[in-house]
Amino acid sequence: MAIMTYREALRQALDEEMTRDPNVVVMGEEVAQYDGAYKVTKGLLDKYGPDRVLDTPITELGFTGLAVGAAFGGIRPVVEWMTIQFGLLAVDQLINNAVKYRAMSGGQFACPMVVRGPNGPAEYLSAQHSQSFASYFVHVPGFKVVAPVTPYDAKGLLKTAIRDNNPVIFLESEMSYGHKGEVPDEEYLIPFGSADVKRAGKDVTIVSFSKPVLMCLEAAEALAKEGIDAEVVDLRSLRPLDHETLYASVRKTNRCVVVDEAWPQCSVGSWIQSLIQKDCFDDLDAPVELVASEDVPMPYNHTLELEVQPTVEKITGAAKRALYRS
């Protein structure tokens, strides 16, 4: 098994799928000659040429909409948004076209496309570049939304996303691109709708997705030192959601902390919290805790921006509250 970075795992997925299917096309700002703003697409232009790896002008609405139309025409575009924040300009094309054409036409159209890019806060980027918009997409029926945190998950889920016949929103994290992990040499795919127990435990379930999963694992280690055995569930896939794995964990531990780096109101985290509260009501020994970012625009100052987001301390604190140990 090879050790590689998250960005290399993504690149391998793109490379393998582009080799497998000539209709897979990559487009976005700086993805070709510049090798990608985060170097995910490095080398693809040389290998597949300018008809399949396309630098776009800075027009998110235009090239995302173009990709949707191309997908209706049988192309499998993988669109890179340099950040999901820029993608807000293109959300109309996804919500009103990519997702709606199939429904409005009575099933005549399919939209096999992937939109991928970094979501959520990184560092020192202030308010316009530090937002987690997972819920914007998870909210809409017709999308599939995934948010992997390890190189293994990133590769397996991206390959599945490219082969899926629906619009898939693939949420990465700027802070994750350099993370290393094991990736098998042989081909594999990870199905959507399958959560992963990243750490088994019996006392409390900590559920999260994307970058904060790593923080949850750290928190679990800290809790272990205090004799608390936490289970960490990585959702990986937000729509469809793996209720079964999630509920099985909560039914085992009877306590749950949800961690989401988005704002708390109407977030994926608050949705998961409400689902568990309702569907596992009889199994819970404490209210479900939510650790979210503070309900404020992100400040530039580093101390303050860290204070705004979930931290290991906030997660351990919530776990202890759920265990009535605080």
Add this chain to the structure above:
Amino acid sequence: MRPIKNYDASFLRPLLEEMVLIRRFEEKAGQMYGLKKIGGFCHLYNGQEAVCSGASRGMKHGVDVLLTGYRDHGHAIAMGMDPKGIMAELYGKITGVSKGKGGSMHLFDYEKGMWGGNGIVGGQIPLATGSAFAQKHKKNGGATICYFGDGAIHQGAFHEAMNLAELWKLPIVFICENNQYGMGTSVERASSVKDLYVKGQAYGIPSKMVDGMDVIAVYEEVKDALETARTKNQPSFLEIKTYRYKGHSMSDPAKYRTKEETEAYLLQDPILLLKKRMEEAGLLTEDDYKAIDKKAKEVVMQAVEFAEASPEPPREEIWADIYA
């Protein structure tokens, strides 16, 4: 007016028949709306028939693709879709072209190249550009026509798509159906320039204005532009000047226009103009026209009967057609 002498009855007569059919279909749709058989938004095409019918004859049906906005009944008929399925869609019936899930604004027939029917002003312009991208990538010999109105041309979607189409040399013809009002706002009150076709020139795209009341002019220009798209991967932009007789939608009494203005346009009605010129050329008699009109009314009545008799969609349809 372009001469019609190069065309014989076998070309002109079906063209006239289609335009009359669209006119009668729209009149009936308006009536049925008044009777509450059709709900929601319903945008009628009366007055603009020469645009969709002329353009359709320049298309290579089977490989070409068309997208338009929400005023799409005429385009659907011109793309060869059955008026029965269209009327049933307006009624929201399961036998409708979109299974009763799209309604008036969302008429689709993927196989025939009719890609809708779009409710977000200008939203279809990037999509159409993507259709052209797919056609070029797959080298299937197809080209795409993208219709939008004078109201849509100020959207960012238009400008971003025009830039991409020329930059990537895509086989597409952009057609602005300038009916001179974006809902209740006249072009003069919405556009910084008088002639909209100049906006295509800003992107290096060959652009021109076409008389949308002259169906022959529309046909010839669109055919040429599609040929250029197909053979040279060169996009074009046509501003086709037309006029809608009815309000923006059924709820619009169109008080922003004078009676004189509307009456002046009725004198250059595209159907009457074609009829007159065919009569002058000895290709049509008054009796022929009456027969065409009678036939159109019958087809429309059959469409209404079909829609009336069709069942409602079953409840389980709510959950169908969301994921592929």
